[in-house]
Amino acid sequence: MKISVITPVYNAEKYITQAVESALQFPEVWEIILVEDQSPDNALEVCKTLAEKYDRVKLFQHHDQGNHGAGASRNLGLEKATGDFIAFLDADDYYLPNRFDAEKELFKNPEVEGVYSAIGVHYYTEKAKAQNFSIFGDRLTTVYKKHSPKDVFRGQLGMNGSFGLFSIDALTIRKSSLDEKLSPMMKTHLRLHQDTEFLFRLSYYLDLYPGILDKAVANRGVHERNRITQVDSGKVKPSISKVMLWKEVKNWAETEENIPKEELLHIKRMHRSYEIANASFLKKWGMIAKYLIFDFKSIRSGLYNINFRKDLF
Structure with missing residues (x-):
């Protein structure tokens, strides 16, 4: 080797x-x-x-x-x-x-x-x-x-x-x-x-x-x-960077023809979840209300994610 x-x-x-x-x-x-x-x-x-x-x-x-x-x-x-x-x-x-x-x-x-x-x-x-x-x-x-x-x-x-x-x-x-x-x-x-x-x-x-x-x-x-420990400890707000991460993953997954449907949906939901977490107070709860009524699955993945819940609540 x-x-x-x-x-x-x-x-x-x-x-x-x-x-x-x-x-x-x-x-x-x-x-x-x-x-x-x-x-x-x-x-x-x-x-x-x-x-x-x-x-x-x-x-x-x-x-x-x-x-x-x-x-x-x-x-x-x-x-x-x-x-x-x-x-x-x-x-x-x-x-x-x-x-x-x-x-x-x-x-x-x-x-x-x-x-x-x-x-x-x-x-x-x-x-x-x-x-x-x-x-x-x-x-x-x-x-x-x-x-x-x-x-x-x-x-x-x-x-x-x-x-x-x-x-x-x-x-x-x-x-x-x-x-x-x-x-x-x-x-x-x-x-x-x-x-x-x-x-x-x-x-x-x-x-x-x-x-x-x-x-x-x-x-x-x-x-x-350590930069990453500052993020993990809350000294640096992680939510914006998580939105950018999942947006990048979503953009890639949407152009990759062979991504299984379930994985693609999960990626889209995670991106949407972090977008909600990073929104202003009124917009955040308006988005949550909208998706609870019309598309609960869109935020379900995020609600099971500990980092998302920490940023949201």
Whole structure:
């Protein structure tokens, strides 16, 4: 196996060395592609030092050396990748020694196009733990049992409430399948949830298989400055970004001829549900009254979604 690990780097001076060295422990890792995204801290200099120290570490910036976001940075990393398989690693996260154990066996089967596993959580400080323990606890982010690849898309959409989740940090993809079936890769106009939208499409087009689900293969690093923890903790209002996410998924699903009708209806309902949640007070309840009378199914999916209920009520 030749695995290209893609890492967008922004404001990660304190963490990037640990991330890189956690990937270097694996002989299967062919290269680590760092895409520095105009960090305001000293991350660029740290990346330069790592690239000089380790032959497998390759450093890139965007053409204008500007800030373009994690999605655009991952896309650039995908363009530069020369390995047969693609893995991702956020700059403040790190791999554990069992990261590619399942992949080494599963990818012997040419029908396996991707493998997903579980990730754990590491709190860098007690303050970070105090702020975010209610979000992540000490739990695994995982899919709760092994599913057939045909069930993964429905599970990712939330149509199977007991499915669970997997993270991009615990995902490995056969590059030939990615190049052939997924274009564009990350949609850069989404400032949040780019990876979520990518995983929706990925799980529709590719046959994804479960790897290690009962143990972490990587750890999510949690600190006070994580953007996603600010969203999850309520410091940043998530509803607008969720509307944009589901609108993007809806637009894609409506142009994909083979999306099953039930999945398409669910996607439309989720988009409509978050639109309601993000509306002004009077408009919100007017929309709810309308759909309760004329189209209850339009908001039913949203009412079963915990994030929607939190935003609504």
